[in-house]
Amino acid sequence: MSALDLAQHPHRRFNPLTGEWLLVSPHRSQRPWQGQQEAPDRSQRPAYDPTCYLCAGNTRANGAVNPAYTGTFAFDNDFAALTPDAPAGTVEMGGLLRAEAESGVGRVICFSPRHDLTLPEMSTPDIRRVVDVWAEEFASLGARPDINYVQIFENKGAVMGCSNPHPHGQVWAQRTVPGDPAKETVQQQAYFQQHGRSLLADYLELELNEQVRIVLENEHFVVLVPFWAAWPFETLVLPRRVVQDVTQLTDAERDRFADVIRRLTIRYDNLFQTSFPYSAGLHQRPTDGQQHPEWHLHMHFFPPLLRSATVRKFMVGYELLANPQRDITPEYAAQRLRELPEVHYKQTTA
C-alpha cells in the first residue's frame, strides 16, 4: 500500500477557521456527464435509452454490463468519491494544515428499469422496493468494521448536478461521520441526555399540536416543513415511532414510508407543474458500533425552486458568508404544499 498522496487519493481536509472537515476526491474527474443531454420535458424521455449507463442490459463506462433487472438494481459506483482501498495516513504541516486519508464505498441504486420515470411517477409498491434496497444497503455497509456512517441520497434534476436522468440514488459509506450527521448526533445526544426522549419525537408532537407546518401524514409517517427550514420548500419526513435506522422499520412502516414519499413528490411536481428537482436523503445513526438511542431516522428534501419551474433560490452572498436566509416563511410553504392535489399533473392533463 502506497502513502497518502493528496493529489491522488480520497482524503479529508480540516478547516482550522471553522473546525469543519471537507472531503476531497481527486481521482474522480473522469466521471461521465449526461445531465445536459436531458430533454426539458422529462415525459419525452424514452422508457429505454440505449446510451444510458443505468438502463438494463447496457454497458457502463468501465465495461461492466447491467443485468436485465426488472425492479431495483444496486452496484458499486464506477466513479465513486470514496474507495475502500485508499491508503491510510495523515498529512500535517505547521500545526495548521491537517489532512487524513478517507476510505469508503460508493454505490448506485437504480429505482426502476424505466428510464422515463421518477419517484412521483412510480407506484407505491415500486417505491417500497426502493425503501427495501435502502435497508439492505444500510445493513450490509453498516455492518462493515471500516464503515462508520452510511449516507443514502438522491440528486434529482440537472439543476442539482445529477449526471443522468434515469431514476437513481446513491450511497456514500465511509470511515468517518461527516459534518451534518455528526452535528445532528451531538444535538440529539444533548437533548436525549437532558430529557431522556428523542428530540425529533418531541418536535413531531409539537408540530402535530400546532398543525401549521404539516404537509401530509399517514398512520406511520408525517411530512412537514421544519420550523428552521432553509430552502423554500424544504421538508422533513419523520416516522412517528422512534427508530434509529431504516432497517428497524416494520413491513407496514416501510409501506407507509413509500406512501408519503410518493404523495410528497407528486405535490412537489404539481407545485410548478415541472419535474421538481431536489436533493433528498436519509439521516440515520452512525454505524460506529456505539449505541445511539438518541437517533431518530428521518429524510430531508432540499429543493431549490422558489417561484416557478425556472426561478430558484441560490445560497449565495449572505448565505455563503453568514448563514442561510429565506423570504417565504416555512408556514406559508407548508400551506402551499398542503393545498396541492395528490394526483400528478401529467395524469390530470393527459
Ligand SMILES: [Zn+2]
Ligand atoms: Zn436509463
Ligand SMILES: [Zn+2]
Ligand atoms: Zn437530518
